[in-house]
Amino acid sequence: MIRMSDYDSGDEPPDGGSSEPDDVFTYNGGRVDPGESANIRYGISETYLGDPVRIPVTVVNGAYPGPTVFLSAAAHGDELNGIEVVREVAHDWDHSQLHGTLVCLPVMNVPGFLAQERYLPIYDRDLNRSFPGREGSTSARRMAHRIFTNFIEPCDLGIDFHTSTRGRTNMLHVRANMSDPTVDRLAKSFSSNVVIAGRGPAGTLRREATDAGVPTITVEMGEAHRFQRTLIDRALTGVASALAEFGCHPDSSVHWPGWRTIIDDDDEKTWLRADAGGIVDMKRGRGALVEEGEVICTITNPFKEEDEVVTVEAPFTGLIVGVLENPVVYPGNPLCHLVGLSPDTRTALQRERRPESSQSEL
Numbered sequence: 001m002i003r004m005s006d007y008d009s010g011d012e013p014p015d016g017g018s019s020e021p022d023d024v025f026t027y028n029g030g031r032v033d034p035g036e037s038a039n040i041r042y043g044i045s046e047t048y049l050g051d052p053v054r055i056p057v058t059v060v061n062g063a064y065p066g067p068t069v070f071l072s073a074a075a076h077g078d079e080l081n082g083i084e085v086v087r088e089v090a091h092d093w094d095h096s097q098l099h100g101t102l103v104c105l106p107v108m109n110v111p112g113f114l115a116q117e118r119y120l121p122i123y124d125r126d127l128n129r130s131f132p133g134r135e136g137s138t139s140a141r142r143m144a145h146r147i148f149t150n151f152i153e154p155c156d157l158g159i160d161f162h163t164s165t166r167g168r169t170n171m172l173h174v175r176a177n178m179s180d181p182t183v184d185r186l187a188k189s190f191s192s193n194v195v196i197a198g199r200g201p202a203g204t205l206r207r208e209a210t211d212a213g214v215p216t217i218t219v220e221m222g223e224a225h226r227f228q229r230t231l232i233d234r235a236l237t238g239v240a241s242a243l244a245e246f247g248c249h250p251d252s253s254v255h256w257p258g259w260r261t262i263i264d265d266d267d268e269k270t271w272l273r274a275d276a277g278g279i280v281d282m283k284r285g286r287g288a289l290v291e292e293g294e295v296i297c298t299i300t301n302p303f304k305e306e307d308e309v310v311t312v313e314a315p316f317t318g319l320i321v322g323v324l325e326n327p328v329v330y331p332g333n334p335l336c337h338l339v340g341l342s343p344d345t346r347t348a349l350q351r352e353r354r355p356e357s358s359q360s361e362l
């Protein structure tokens with residue numbers, strides 16, 4: 001049974017210190033002992049009114065020893081699917097058999113979340129380019145620093161949830177630096193069909209955490225401003241599978257997604273971009289397998305003039321991982337993210353799918 005406590009970061013901190021045994025979770029202002037769970041509102045900044053900006057954090061410290069894993073979401077304030085994943089893990093799951101500690105950060109970018117915007121509303125700074133942060137620097141880096149030092153650095157592993165940028169959607173997929181063996185293991189255990197390999201841009205939570213010795217993956221899922229239940233359920237399966245892989249739930253098993261492709265730098269992949277401005281008629285959706293030369297979309301003007309229609313074809317056979325939802329483009333705007341598949345992967349994917357389910361929610 002996990003005991004639950006509830007306190008603000010401004011409360012009198014319980015006795016803390018660096019000499020705690022490994023299985024006590026400590027942060028600046030408090031501690032969470034084995035077998036305990038705490039809901040924390042942790043101050044990371046102040047508003048124009050001088051009031052605290054506090055992020056919600058739930059630390060679930062299991063009764064049994066094991067790794068410390070962070071689950072984070074809404075570094076981009078309008079990316080909501082991950083919030084529900086992290087909340088359900090923190091509050092709906094039975095943690096009585098948990099081996100290790102879960103550090104659940106459902107909303108990291110609180111100002112962006114309140115404004116329902118991607119960036120921090122202060123000069124549009126990107127919190128997910130501000131890690132690991134720095135004391136005495138910009139507002140974004142100070143916030144990042146407080147999150148990073150208290151709740152990321154003490155962990156052994158991490159999963160950061162995102163969605164596509166507003167107006168686009170993507171398949172559930174993992175982004176991970178597969179040259180790190182533990183990141184590779186974490187990425188594969190998450191039970192995603194698609195893993196895109198790469199270190200990630202400087203300042204992203206996954207890259208900076210991994211570089212700081214906390215192997216971390218990003219999970220991309222769906223679109224901004226939505227709760228998409230099918231994707232949330234698939235991500236919850238992924239979390240359970242990853243926790244099983246690392247021994248947090250020794251009686252559970254790792255889930256195999258049926259087929260998997262790992263896209264690295266040498267593989268065929270491209271963002272197809274519009275060469276004309278106009279209104280997009282998208283023929284294929286997220287998760288569709290398209291053949292080389294197949295029409296993915298057309299771009300037309302308001303008069304639908306036949307001789308002005310621009311047809312966009314697949315440059316190679318592949319999988320549509322990300323796609324436009326808002327059907328209007330300027331020249332240069334992305335239309336879809338297409339990745340190539342090996343013949344084996346393609347066969348496995350086709351075997352798994354019935355013809356009528358090729359547009360199913362992935």
Ligand SMILES: [Zn+2]
Pocket residue numbers: 075076079162163
């Ligand atoms: Zn994001």
